[in-house]
Amino acid sequence: MHITRPTAKLYARHLPCTSPWVTSPETVVFLHGVAVTHAMWSKWVHVLNPHYDLILIDTRGCGQSSDVRDISSWTFDDLSDDILAVADHAGVERFHAVGESTGGTAVLNLATRRLDRVASATIVSTAHRGGQIEKVRAWREHIEKNGVPVWSAEMMARRFVPGAITDTEYAWFRALQDQSRPEPLLAKGELLLGTDLTSRLGGIDCPLLIIAPDKSPFVTPDIPAEIATHVPHADLYVIPNSRHGIFFSHGTKCAEQFLIFQARPRRDA
Numbered sequence: 001m002h003i004t005r006p007t008a009k010l011y012a013r014h015l016p017c018t019s020p021w022v023t024s025p026e027t028v029v030f031l032h033g034v035a036v037t038h039a040m041w042s043k044w045v046h047v048l049n050p051h052y053d054l055i056l057i058d059t060r061g062c063g064q065s066s067d068v069r070d071i072s073s074w075t076f077d078d079l080s081d082d083i084l085a086v087a088d089h090a091g092v093e094r095f096h097a098v099g100e101s102t103g104g105t106a107v108l109n110l111a112t113r114r115l116d117r118v119a120s121a122t123i124v125s126t127a128h129r130g131g132q133i134e135k136v137r138a139w140r141e142h143i144e145k146n147g148v149p150v151w152s153a154e155m156m157a158r159r160f161v162p163g164a165i166t167d168t169e170y171a172w173f174r175a176l177q178d179q180s181r182p183e184p185l186l187a188k189g190e191l192l193l194g195t196d197l198t199s200r201l202g203g204i205d206c207p208l209l210i211i212a213p214d215k216s217p218f219v220t221p222d223i224p225a226e227i228a229t230h231v232p233h234a235d236l237y238v239i240p241n242s243r244h245g246i247f248f249s250h251g252t253k254c255a256e257q258f259l260i261f262q263a264r265p266r267r268d269a
Contacts, residue, residue: 005085009066010085011064011065012055031082034180061188062180062184072187076109093117096262097120098123105126105192109197122258202232207261215243217244235264
């Protein structure tokens with residue numbers, strides 16, 4: 001489905017629940033981060049689609065959401081409102097929101113603003129504040145000098161420990177990342193650098209699942225731990241020997257943890 005927003009045209013793939021005995025499935029809406037597309041959630045789909053309706057968004061500037069304007073003025077409110085616009089278009093009032101990296105920051109931002117819409121939030125390899133992520137500061141000069149494919153080659157080592165994905169998966173992921181448009185990629189990274197949601201995290205009153213790598217060069221272990229201390233109903237799940245790309249390399253494990261989290265009795269019940 002295609003949705004027109006003021007500064008972007010969005011694409012999202014809607015996958016109805018595949019189990020006919022689930023008569024009133026809830027909906028999970030996914031938003032990825034930089035330089036990937038909705039296809040990166042494929043391992044999650046295999047686990048979750050028998051239980052939930054799924055909506056997979058191509059984040060603005062990525063994949064089929066390529067018609068973008070006013071890139072330098074984007075905000076996390078814009079990215080969060082993209083999620084709402086897609087849910088509205090699909091006729092979904094309340095949903096579970098899942099985001100990775102900057103997509104996760106958009107999910108956190110949404111959960112601080114629209115608890116009436118967010119049944120739960122799940123964030124993967126996500127930071128709530130970006131000022132300390134020094135590697136992102138060098139992206140613009142590096143990409144302008146060397147191009148996206150060179151940046152992409154270096155990014156692969158930052159996403160995955162050796163052996164985390166198969167050779168076939170590596171080649172597919174790398175080829176897709178190589179095709180990323182530089183300006184949307186840089187805009188999201190630089191948007192994160194100027195963001196700090198710390199003071200708003202205490203207002204997230206929905207259940208929050210934090211899935212974190214232990215070896216990300218971007219989201220160090222102290223960052224998800226800090227988020228968990230601020231959010232009343234947060235669970236932190238750390239995947240050992242993993243880097244920033246756990247949403248893909250460990251997608252099955254992440255989705256299984258999502259199911260466990262959703263089945264757990266709520267502490268406020």
